Amino acid sequence: MHSDISLLHHSADRLDLAVAQNHKLDLLLELAALRDMIEDLHVEEPGLEALYHHLMSEVPA
Numbered sequence: 001m002h003s004d005i006s007l008l009h010h011s012a013d014r015l016d017l018a019v020a021q022n023h024k025l026d027l028l029l030e031l032a033a034l035r036d037m038i039e040d041l042h043v044e045e046p047g048l049e050a051l052y053h054h055l056m057s058e059v060p061a
Contacts, residue, residue: 011030011034011037015027028059031055031056038052
C-alpha cells in the first residue's frame with residue numbers, strides 16, 4: 001500500500017508540472033495514468049474518483 005501511495009504522489013507531481021508548463025497532452029496522459037492507478041488500487045474511495053472527474057473537467061479544450 002505504501003508503494004501505491006508513493007506512485008500517487010509521483011503522479012501528482014507530474015500533474016503539477018504538466019499544469020505549470022501548460023502541456024495539455026502530458027496532462028491528459030498523467031490523468032489517464034492516475035485513473036488507471038485508482039482502478040488498480042481496487043478501493044472504494046469516492047473522493048479519488050471525484051478528484052479525477054474534477055481534474056478532467058479543468059483540462060482546457
